[in-house]
Amino acid sequence: MNRVLERARDWVLLFVLIMTSLIVMLTVNEDMLRGLRARALEATAAVEGVFAGLGRYVRALDENELLRTQNIDLANQVALLRSAEAENERLKALLMLGDSLDYAVVAARVTSKDITSERNFITINMGREDGIEEEMAVIDPAGIVGKVVLVGRRHARVMTYLNPDFFVPASILPSLTDGSLRWDGRRFDRLLLEHVVRSAAVSPGDLVVTNGFSTVFQPGYPIGKVDSVFAEPGTSTWTIHVRPAARLDNLSHVFVVSTKPATAIDTRLLPAERP
Numbered sequence: 130m131n132r133v134l135e136r137a138r139d140w141v142l143l144f145v146l147i148m149t150s151l152i153v154m155l156t157v158n159e160d161m162l163r164g165l166r167a168r169a170l171e172a173t174a175a176v177e178g179v180f181a182g183l184g185r186y187v188r189a190l191d192e193n194e195l196l197r198t199q200n201i202d203l204a205n206q207v208a209l210l211r212s213a214e215a216e217n218e219r220l221k222a223l224l225m226l227g228d229s230l231d232y233a234v235v236a237a238r239v240t241s242k243d244i245t246s247e248r249n250f251i252t253i254n255m256g257r258e259d260g261i262e263e264e265m266a267v268i269d270p271a272g273i274v275g276k277v278v279l280v281g282r283r284h285a286r287v288m289t290y291l292n293p294d295f296f297v298p299a300s301i302l303p304s305l306t307d308g309s310l311r312w313d314g315r316r317f318d319r320l321l322l323e324h325v326v327r328s329a330a331v332s333p334g335d336l337v338v339t340n341g342f343s344t345v346f347q348p349g350y351p352i353g354k355v356d357s358v359f360a361e362p363g364t365s366t367w368t369i370h371v372r373p374a375a376r377l378d379n380l381s382h383v384f385v386v387s388t389k390p391a392t393a394i395d396t397r398l399l400p401a402e403r404p
Contacts, residue, residue, distance in 0.1 A: 232347055232388035234268075235259060240284065244377045247314060249291040251275070251377070255385060256283040264345055266386040272351040272374030273297065273339065274383055285385075289377055290352075291317060298342040299352055301369075304330045307340055310352060310371065319356060322369040329367065331358050337371050347390050 237253035244251070255261050257280050267274040267287045275295065279286035288295055291312050299310040299322060306329040313321045325331060335355040339346040353373040361368055 230384075232386060234384040234386050234388075235261065237261075237267075237285075237383050237385055239380050239383060242377070242380065244289060244291060244317075248293065249289045249377070250278075251287045251289060251380065251383075253285050253287060253383060253385070254283065256281045256285050258282055260387055261285045261385055262387075265389075266346045267383050268346075268350060268386060269375050269380065269383050271376070272353060273346060274375050274377070274380065276345045277385065287383075290320060290373060290375075291377065297346060297352070298340050299337050299371075300340040301325070301329070301331055301355065302336040302338060304335070306331065307342070308369070310337070318372060320353065320371040320373055322355075322371050323366070325367045325369055327360055327365055327367055331355060331367055331369060333357060341390070343390060345390070347386060347388070 235255055237255040237259075239251050240254050241252040243249060251274075253261075253267075261277060261280050263277050263280055265277045267276060273290060275287045275289040275292070277285050278288045290297075290310075293312060293314055296309055296311045298307065300307050301322070306325055308322045308325040310320055310322050322337065333355050337352045337355060339348055339350045339352060341348040351374045353371045356370045356372040358367055358369050360366070
């Protein structure tokens with residue numbers, strides 16, 4: 130108990146001395162005490178400055194985080210606006226294309242894409258109930274996309290030009306040279322035009338279109354442009370690489386051509402068989 134009282138007495142004495150010194154420093158107006166008060170104020174002002182700087186630094190961090198969040202939100206809004214603008218331009222191009230064609234087409238939306246594999250397909254939201262049939266051509270404003278290979282009630286599967294089983298007869302303009310176009314499975318931005326004789330005048334930049342020998346595509350629709358032309362040693366034909374006009378990576382809407390090309394022979398025009 131005596132030790133506790135001694136400790137309490139020491140703390141009380143310390144408190145009284147501190148309070149006395151503070152009262153003396155604050156009330157006595159002598160030069161030495163004024164100097165001590167000035168030095169104490171300078172020390173406390175420096176400490177307050179440090180803490181004020183820390184507060185400003187913390188507020189700056191909070192403002193920086195707020196500005197960063199606002200910047201991200203603005204960037205997202207700009208990206209959405211650009212995407213909406215690009216989509217609007219694509220839809221306007223589709224409307225203009227639909228008005229300019231002289232054969233019947235059905236507008237469709239792409240619901241899924243698998244265009245990063247060896248056999249590339251897309252799915253559209255139109256099917257048998259919308260008049261879609263197999264072997265119908267699928268196009269967009271830039272060029273051909275593929276053909277319908279499987280039809281459901283409200284959806285259809287489209288084989289794109291990036292499929293090893295896809296072939297289309299094609300012509301090169303302006304020379305009107307015919308060939309067969311396919312994908313060789315190597316690059317996603319290049320098709321192969323075969324069976325073009327070396328005597329044909331072909332140059333990079335020439336337009337490649339569908340011709341009248343196709344049973345799927347209407348003649349004269351764009352496929353792409355000649356990217357490179359060369360001849361393999363010992364061959365009599367050109368090796369022609371074509372850069373497709375229609376892009377599949379940003380494809381969102383297409384047209385299905387419901388009018389078949391007039392390639393079938395009309396038997397009414399043939400001579401009647403003799404009995």
